[in-house]
Amino acid sequence: MNPENFIADHIKSLPRSGIRDFFAIVSEMPQAISLGIGEPDFVTPWKIREASIFALEQGKTSYTDNRGLLSLRKEISKYCASFFGPEYDPVSEILVTVGVSEAIDIALRSILNPGDKVLYHEPCYVSYAPSVTLAFGEAIPVATTPGQEFSLDPEAFEKAWQPGCKILMLNFPTNPTGGTADREKLERLAKFAKEKDLIVISDEIYAELTYEGEHVSIASLPGMKERTLLLHGFSKGFAMTGFRVGFGCGPDWLIDAMMKIHQYCMMCAPILSQEAAIEALVNGSEDVMRMRDQYHKRRDFVIRRFNEIGLSCHLPRGSFYAFPDISITGLNETEFCHRLLREQEVAVVPGTAFGDHGINHVRASFSTSYEKLVEATNRMESFVDCLDSENAHSAAI
Amino acid sequence: MSDLLSILQETADPRPERLAKILGCTAEDVESELEELRKNKTLLGWMPLLNPTHHDLEQVRAVIEVKISPEREGGFDRMAMRISKFEEVESCYLMSGGYDLLVFVTGKNLRSVASFISERLATIDGVLSTATHFLLRPYKDHGHIFEEESENQEKPSVSP
Numbered sequence: 060m061n062p063e064n065f066i067a068d069h070i071k072s073l074p075r076s077g078i079r080d081f082f083a084i085v086s087e088m089p090q091a092i093s094l095g096i097g098e099p100d101f102v103t104p105w106k107i108r109e110a111s112i113f114a115l116e117q118g119k120t121s122y123t124d125n126r127g128l129l130s131l132r133k134e135i136s137k138y139c140a141s142f143f144g145p146e147y148d149p150v151s152e153i154l155v156t157v158g159v160s161e162a163i164d165i166a167l168r169s170i171l172n173p174g175d176k177v178l179y180h181e182p183c184y185v186s187y188a189p190s191v192t193l194a195f196g197e198a199i200p201v202a203t204t205p206g207q208e209f210s211l212d213p214e215a216f217e218k219a220w221q222p223g224c225k226i227l228m229l230n231f232p233t234n235p236t237g238g239t240a241d242r243e244k245l246e247r248l249a250k251f252a253k254e255k256d257l258i259v260i261s262d263e264i265y266a267e268l269t270y271e272g273e274h275v276s277i278a279s280l281p282g283m284k285e286r287t288l289l290l291h292g293f294s295k296g297f298a299m300t301g302f303r304v305g306f307g308c309g310p311d312w313l314i315d316a317m318m319k320i321h322q323y324c325m326m327c328a329p330i331l332s333q334e335a336a337i338e339a340l341v342n343g344s345e346d347v348m349r350m351r352d353q354y355h356k357r358r359d360f361v362i363r364r365f366n367e368i369g370l371s372c373h374l375p376r377g378s379f380y381a382f383p384d385i386s387i388t389g390l391n392e393t394e395f396c397h398r399l400l401r402e403q404e405v406a407v408v409p410g411t412a413f414g415d416h417g418i419n420h421v422r423a424s425f426s427t428s429y430e431k432l433v434e435a436t437n438r439m440e441s442f443v444d445c446l447d448s449e450n451a452h453s454a455a456i
Numbered sequence: 457m458s459d460l461l462s463i464l465q466e467t468a469d470p471r472p473e474r475l476a477k478i479l480g481c482t483a484e485d486v487e488s489e490l491e492e493l494r495k496n497k498t499l500l501g502w503m504p505l506l507n508p509t510h511h512d513l514e515q516v517r518a519v520i521e522v523k524i525s526p527e528r529e530g531g532f533d534r535m536a537m538r539i540s541k542f543e544e545v546e547s548c549y550l551m552s553g554g555y556d557l558l559v560f561v562t563g564k565n566l567r568s569v570a571s572f573i574s575e576r577l578a579t580i581d582g583v584l585s586t587a588t589h590f591l592l593r594p595y596k597d598h599g600h601i602f603e604e605e606s607e608n609q610e611k612p613s614v615s616p
Binding site for chain 1: 462467
């Protein structure tokens with residue numbers, strides 16, 4: 060038996076996530092300080108956990124409606140109206156999913172025919188291009204650049220457009236760059252999406268963690284609700300990664316199509332997570348603000364330290380990631396990460412794990428305690444100083 | 457709340473040099489803000505948070521509901537201050553409800569606490585009655601939970 064014959068060709072050719080390779084190395088160094096974690100360091104607020112425990116005590120262990128508990132969808136509808144702007148019908152325009160990752164997958168599978176093209180910005184979350192490939196689409200990356208603090212660049216999207224493009228995929232604030240999109244640029248992009256008749260998939264999972272200016276959803280712009288799938292969830296803002304619950308809001312015909320896949324593949328999100336999500340929406344906003352304030356202060360500290368060290372770093376306007384430029388060290392991003400881990404026991408993630416446009420950058424999460432951030436940045440300073448000495452020595456020779 | 461106060465409440469290491477690094481200012485700036493906070497009595501002092509269940513630190517703690525007679529001049533204040541000055545008294549609050557003062561007392565053992573209450577506190581002129589409750593086991597104090605949840609050992613150290 061040849062196992063190769065039993066793996067689908069498009070899976071065989073799918074590259075492994077660079078972040079997984081790096082994880083394998085870091086996991087053997089438990090003493091290392093990790094700035095490589097893509098999730099909140101806060102435990103889910105107790106009131107949210109307690110709501111889930113209470114639901115369990117009440118014997119809520121069943122399936123739910125495929126679309127999710129109606130009571131949750133009603134709360135999602137209220138939350139979207141107040142936070143993002145658009146009003147969605149809880150019955151027909153909202154689908155509760157197992158995290159935003161599931162929503163991305165089923166949205167792409169619902170929309171794409173083989174060969175259809177998807178424009179997305181890069182560096183970006185690791186799953187975007189593979190998810191397009193898995194849906195037999197063609198992923199077309201559009202660079203966001205350090206010169207523009209990795210913010211939305213509508214002109215770059217316009218230039219990258221080609222016949223066959225069907226979807227515009229956005230993620231602002233962005234993992235890994237912290238880039239955001241202001242209203243003016245979103246308006247220009249919305250005009251472009253309408254002209255080219257594109258569907259927008261807008262993953263706004265970090266929306267609450269916006270530190271500068273207001274978060275604007277493209278779905279809130281005139282004429283965009285009908286062609287936008289707004290994706291959001293509880294993992295980041297509410298620190299609920301392990302609950303695996305997210306949602307998609309969009310036109311009923313798209314939600315219906317996604318439902319077809321969701322009902323066969325997933326059935327429904329876990330009921331205990333849905334119960335926790337209701338509590339998060341009803342009573343969790345103060346906790347979100349408290350955590351956001353913490354990230355904000357840590358961001359200011361980390362960015363200042365990186366720039367002091369000589370690792371040029373723009374101010375991430377959202378998310379909990381810094382994305383410094385490491386080219387001054389003379390190392391590429393992968394060498395930098397491996398040597399930093401080996402020599403100073405600090406883990407950061409190579410920027411190219413988030414696409415080729417992450418070249419010369421690394422992602423450092425500031426979702427960790429001050430104690431660790433102070434120590435990690437001190438060690439990075441020593442590392443960069445050592446590299447400077449090495450480089451000076453080499454130049455002298 | 458100032459950034460300094462906010463960070464002081466989160467950190468276990470209040471050295472000015474370290475706080476200065478976090479805040480992006482000089483240690484002198486931190487010292488001067490701390491001095492200002494002391495002067496205006498926002499910052500009253502430092503207190504380590506000790507684990508009362510540690511065998512070296514084991515003490516008997518009691519909470520006492522005290523009824524007192526208010527006075528024409530100053531109400532409950534003079535009596536409350538008088539009681540607060542005993543070193544056995546850890547905290548003292550004026551309360552609404554069925555009694556007047558809530559007094560937290562610590563002592564080396566049951567006998568020392570009992571004798572403080574019966575011989576010193578209850579005998580003060582103006583103290584009408586006391587009701588004492590001994591604290592059996594702490595679960596949370598000053599925001600600190602004594603038996604923290606175990607850290608998730610399987611949480612990945614790098615994730616997307």
